[in-house]
Each structure stands twice: as structure tokens, then as C-alpha cells.
Amino acid sequence: MRVSVQEADFDVGAETEALAAGRPEVGAVASFVGYVRADKLAGESAADQAVSAMTLEHYPGMTEKSLEAIVAEAESRWSLLGVRVIHRFGRLVPGDRIVFVGVAGSHRGEAFAACEFIMDYLKTRAPFWKKEDTPEGGRWVDAREADDAAAEKWGQA
Amino acid sequence: MRVSVQEADFDVGAETEALAAGRPEVGAVASFVGYVRADKLAGESAADQAVSAMTLEHYPGMTEKSLEAIVAEAESRWSLLGVRVIHRFGRLVPGDRIVFVGVAGSHRGEAFAACEFIMDYLKTRAPFWKKEDTPEGGRWVDAREADDAAAEKWGQA
């Protein structure tokens, strides 16, 4: 299983280990964990600072397909020995893990590049939407232009 | 403690978690684990393929200093919220972990860049030497030109 979309949390150590276990040709595992940031939720107004949680909505079916496509694209660009992507949905609070991407390779260069590539593409291609809880109710988070720029630096897929 | 040079193994999950725990401003943790590769030890001859372990020698004192300097250099280049470097020495067999580098930041871009930077510099600046065990005795591993090139891509420190 390379891609999971789930409400449940995940075990970073176990997922990282699984990428190398029983594969003696693996020399490098690069991984990334994304967290709900407290200051990402907090804005300038007092109301903004009261934001205490967010809900991640997704498009079941398409989410898994898009993540599989992103992984396949990475595998076509680099020689990889293992890839694992986990993305959570549902209600999350600051400090919660959101996403895990782990890539195993023979050498560190390809593992780092593929891991960052998957994160950059995931940000602009995977159908997730964030809604912050505020005292006035929910507020949808706008997509960041920085994310489009990050995905574009890898060239046309 | 940011830098450890030790014979003992380390816990990838615990080290990664420690970089984010209690720091609600952390949005991203990029990490790297290096392993002893079976095919790195195995060469072309039958004798080479019998290589079953390696010993990592280091320069106590300078090792810690050089790793601290590499971390300080990364912290001067990027806005980071936490860095952890662990490098093992002594006898290791294929599949064993050698090195851990974890970097916490607000955003993924700086965490990825700093993590790869530290690995590239560590490869060319930290005083470690590898000796492979073969049936004919020990054989020192040559430094790779690819590692010098990887460190040079970051420009002059």
C-alpha cells in the first residue's frame, strides 16, 4: 500500500522503518511530516486568534487517484525503492499531524528530490480543502500562490 | 542537544516527534535516515560480495564540532525551529542506520533545504571514515566525488 487517505493518525517511526525494512539496497530514506500550525490558524484579529481547529474536507476516490498519480510521476522521474503517502482528513487541532511522505532510494539525492516533489505536487493537485473553526463559524482557507509556484518549479508533468 | 555522535542506534519516530512536540509554530519536519546498503558493500568480485560489515572511525571532538558548525551554518541560511543530527560510529552491518538529520520549520521549503544541506555538508566536512570487512581483511572506502559536488552546489560557506 503506497497511498492512504484516513481520519486516523499515523506512526512516523513505523512508516519510516517500513520503507527500509527487508530492503538491503536502501541507503536513504527522506521523509516529511506536515503539522497543523498554531500560527497558521491565528491571524491578526482577536477572532482569528481564537481559531482552535480545522476540518479537512476531501473528494473520496479522486483523492486516492490523484495521490497515486503523483507517486507514479515521482517514480517515473527518479529511481526509487519505496514510497509512502498518508494524508488525513476530518477535524484536526494545532500540533496534529496532517501528512506523511516517505521515499526510499539507493542514494540521498533522489530520495530528497522525490519527497519534496511529491509534497509540492500534492499541495496543488490533491483535492483537499481546509476550513478553520472560529468563534464566528467556519472560514475556508485560500489556496496559496506560493504552492503553485513550488509545484511549477518541477516543470510540466 | 542538537548533535550526537554515538555507537548506539536511534529511534527515528521519537527523534522526529521531539522536533515538533510542544512547538505549535512547527508546520513541517523534514528528515533523513541513512542506512548501510548491502550493494554498497558488495562489489564485482566474489571476495567483494562477501563483505558483511563496516566500521566507522571518527575523530572524537572534531566530529561534534564539525557537526555543530554545519548546523549553525544551516541556521544562518534558513529560519529553522529545530535541528537534530545523530551520527553513529563503530561496527555496522547492512540495514543498520548510520545517520539521522531532522529539521523543523514553519514551512516545508526551508525544512527540506536545510535537511539536504546538512547531509551534503556532513558528507564532506565531518571526520568519519568507513572501512569494509572482507574475507581478505579491512578495506577503506574512498571518498566519492559526487559528495564534493553535492556540497559545492550550496555555494561557499
Place this chain on the structure above:
Amino acid sequence: MSIKVLYFASLRETLGYSHETLTLPASIATLGDLRSHLARRGGVWEALDEGRNVRAAINQEMASPDKAVADRDEIAFFPPVTGG
């Protein structure tokens, strides 16, 4: 031509629909035609107007406005994604 249309996130909330099944007139050939057709309903549906930042997928793959729409397709409209 009968298709299923899904709406997500802020768009779902604005429109008050998460999905609907539509029988389309023969004049609708592309995703762009479908979007204009829906926007012409007026009111909240103007959220699908050409100038609005709305993305779309056909059969769970991101698609541009010139993509052809076929019978039994699953079409989705949603705001720019914000995962990761």
C-alpha cells in the same frame, strides 16, 4: 446525455448542493459549456461565472474547460485545493 455533478468545500456551501444528476441539452459539448450552463441559473450559481476561481475534474481527474463531457461522466467543481 446524463451526468453526475459534485460540488466541494466553499462551493458546496454556497450552492447548497453536494451533488446532482443532470440531463444535458445536446448543445453542451465541453466542461466549459457545462460550467456556463450552470452559471446561467443565476443567484448563488454565479459562483461558477467565468471570472471565479473554480477548478474542475472529469471522472476524478483535473480537467480544463476545453475537455469533452460524455454521457455518465462524473463531473466535479471545487475551489483551488489546500491540502498538505
Place this chain on the structure above:
Amino acid sequence: MSIKVLYFASLRETLGYSHETLTLPASIATLGDLRSHLARRGGVWEALDEGRNVRAAINQEMASPDKAVADRDEIAFFPPVTGG
């Protein structure tokens, strides 16, 4: 001028020394001078000849041949590093 010299890895094995304490003649001012001085011992010490791929550190910091050597310095010679 009295200094401590350390040797590591293959160089340590070739020379048969892991460390030594030396009293240096006044003519030795730099790391490069010291290396030439040691190489002139001949035999296994030719491993320190100019053409050989040897790195050096002064007081546990990488240093180039033009760096000055001072009393009580800890100097180290070793092959290119292969960690990570």
C-alpha cells in the same frame, strides 16, 4: 614549539601511529611546512607527499596548507572523509 599530531583511518594504519608529540624546528611556520617536514622522514611517511590526497585540521577545524601552526596546537592528518 611543541605540537600534538593525530593520524586517522588508512593514514593511521599506513604510518603505524595514531598520534605523536613533536618539538618543531623554527623553520616550520605553516601546516604545509609541517606536512613536508613529516613526508621527508621517507618510507611510509611518503604517504604525506604533496601529491597524496590528505586533508588536515588544526585544533579540530579543517585547515588549508597556508594556515599557521602555533605552539600547543592539535594537528590532524587524514584521508578525505566518508561519513553519512
